[in-house]
Amino acid sequence: MEINKPRFRFAPSPTGGLHIGTARTALFNWISARSMGGDLILRIEDTDLKRSTKEFEDSIINDLKWLGLNWDEFYRQSDRINLYKSEAERLLKEGKAYMCFCDSERLESIKEKLISEGKPSGYDNKCRGLLKEEVEENLKNKINYTIRYKVNPEEIKFNDLIRGEIKFTSEVISDFVLIKSDGTPSYNFAVVIDDNDMGITHVLRGEDHITNTARQIMLFESLGYKIPDFAHLSMILGKDGAKLSKRHGAATITQYKNEGYLKEAMANYLSLLSWAPRDGEEIFYLSGILEKFRICDISKNPAIFDVDKLNWLNGNYIRKKSDEELFELVMPFLEKEDIVKPEDLKDKNFKDKIMKCVSAFKDKLKTLAEFPGCVKEFFSNNINYYEEEAIEILKLDSSRIVMDLFNKKIQEINLLNKSDIAGDGSILNEEKSKDIINEIGFELKNKNIKGKFLYMPIRSSLTGKVHGPELPKVISILGPEECLNRIKQTAAFLKDNRLS
Numbered sequence: 001m002e003i004n005k006p007r008f009r010f011a012p013s014p015t016g017g018l019h020i021g022t023a024r025t026a027l028f029n030w031i032s033a034r035s036m037g038g039d040l041i042l043r044i045e046d047t048d049l050k051r052s053t054k055e056f057e058d059s060i061i062n063d064l065k066w067l068g069l070n071w072d073e074f075y076r077q078s079d080r081i082n083l084y085k086s087e088a089e090r091l092l093k094e095g096k097a098y099m100c101f102c103d104s105e106r107l108e109s110i111k112e113k114l115i116s117e118g119k120p121s122g123y124d125n126k127c128r129g130l131l132k133e134e135v136e137e138n139l140k141n142k143i144n145y146t147i148r149y150k151v152n153p154e155e156i157k158f159n160d161l162i163r164g165e166i167k168f169t170s171e172v173i174s175d176f177v178l179i180k181s182d183g184t185p186s187y188n189f190a191v192v193i194d195d196n197d198m199g200i201t202h203v204l205r206g207e208d209h210i211t212n213t214a215r216q217i218m219l220f221e222s223l224g225y226k227i228p229d230f231a232h233l234s235m236i237l238g239k240d241g242a243k244l245s246k247r248h249g250a251a252t253i254t255q256y257k258n259e260g261y262l263k264e265a266m267a268n269y270l271s272l273l274s275w276a277p278r279d280g281e282e283i284f285y286l287s288g289i290l291e292k293f294r295i296c297d298i299s300k301n302p303a304i305f306d307v308d309k310l311n312w313l314n315g316n317y318i319r320k321k322s323d324e325e326l327f328e329l330v331m332p333f334l335e336k337e338d339i340v341k342p343e344d345l346k347d348k349n350f351k352d353k354i355m356k357c358v359s360a361f362k363d364k365l366k367t368l369a370e371f372p373g374c375v376k377e378f379f380s381n382n383i384n385y386y387e388e389e390a391i392e393i394l395k396l397d398s399s400r401i402v403m404d405l406f407n408k409k410i411q412e413i414n415l416l417n418k419s420d421i422a423g424d425g426s427i428l429n430e431e432k433s434k435d436i437i438n439e440i441g442f443e444l445k446n447k448n449i450k451g452k453f454l455y456m457p458i459r460s461s462l463t464g465k466v467h468g469p470e471l472p473k474v475i476s477i478l479g480p481e482e483c484l485n486r487i488k489q490t491a492a493f494l495k496d497n498r499l500s
């Protein structure tokens with residue numbers, strides 16, 4: 001293949017969803033390809049027929065798209081089995097590979113023996129020495145066989161674009177399988193044939209593949225292929241320095257999406273796992289990263305996965321959204337928690353109420369999934385419980401004075417609302433609510449009721465709590481009728497508990 005531009009590939013195995021680590025590899029390949037004006041190939045490595053599923057493939061593809069990544073070519077290894085077989089035949093003919101008839105029991109016992117001797121587990125190369133007649137006899141008897149590569153003693157060297165020169169001696173590597181007994185290729189073999197066939201110029205993947213790279217370089221040479229450049233991304237560790245696990249928040253991208261992380265935040269965060277822009281600016285959209293990115297700036301030190309930083313970034317992106325955009329994003333979360341049903345939106349008041357909630361909580365949210373919990377209380381006609389501190393406030397004589405006045409003013413508004421053509425409660429908007437509180441403050445000035453003693457009783461009687469979004473927002477979200485309902489409920493609560 002004539003290669004005149006960089007070609008990267010992302011090659012997930014569909015044996016699970018798209019995890020943080022694999023998503024980061026995909027992202028770095030995408031950024032590298034796009035920033036160098038190159039191509040990106042998505043290759044599904046599904047030759048492990050037992051563990052690969054179409055569901056995982058679909059979920060990986062959905063998550064990649066959700067993150068904003070795209071690719072120029074798509075392949076599936078299971079569609080290419082014949083190519084691997086014919087290249088294995090070629091190596092057999094050239095004497096660079098051989099048939100191995102050892103059964104799994106024998107291989108298992110060799111493995112145990114080598115491990116007990118403290119040697120790297122592998123194969124004892126027994127079948128390398130089989131005579132032609134022995135091979136023919138085995139084939140005649142239909143004994144299952146694998147095709148193994150003959151590892152020659154040599155030093156393998158390559159220049160890793162992130163880590164510099166890496167050397168291996170092939171002594172630690174025993175003859176390895178190219179084609180399994182079921183006719184499917186091994187990972188190392190299929191990768192090399194595909195990377196060559198697809199004209200890959202840069203192999204960018206996780207550090208856990210470095211030992212595979214040694215095997216693959218031998219294969220590239222034996223097959224007469226051009227060797228691509230290699231770059232190995234460092235591991236991702238938890239904050240405690242241990243390998244990233246579920247305990248640290250390692251999850252699939254689907255899970256993060258379901259927990260209410262925005263794609264922009266996720267992509268931004270993943271890009272910061274072992275890379276940082278030279279200008280130090282840490283918040284950027286994918287489009288912005290392309291001009292800043294250079295492979296040589298990728299760090300070889302382990303990346304630390306810090307969920308607090310991800311939350312911080314997510315909050316930033318939430319605040320960058322318009323209220324209308326955020327409304328669309330929180331709807332599925334409200335529906336999931338049964339707070340809203342899609343048909344509720346036919347009622348304009350309902351949508352207005354959600355929009356008011358969006359505006360009230362936008363500054364506080366770290367994830368979208370927190371939203372239903374924040375607003376739930378505004379969508380019921382009941383105050384579930386009263387906090388101790390709220391009760392203490394409500395018991396005060398001054399609170400009764402504030403509430404009488406507040407009640408009176410909301411009654412007036414309610415009447416106005418009813419005679420209003422719209423009649424949708426919009427009359428009690430945030431501005432008006434603020435005015436009402438100010439008026440009460442003004443009227444009670446001579447009684448020296450102000451500040452906390454003015455706000456807290458109103459908030460406590462409307463929500464049963466002493467904290468929450470700005471009070472005018474709360475009043476406006478509830479609307480005149482629900483405010484009156486809650487004032488009544490609180491009065492009854494105080495009476496029942498002989499607190500008033």
Ligand code: GLU
Pocket residue numbers: 010011012013045191204205209
């Ligand atoms: N299928 C391999 C994996 O998921 C890809 C390794 C590679 O990029 O060569 O780890």
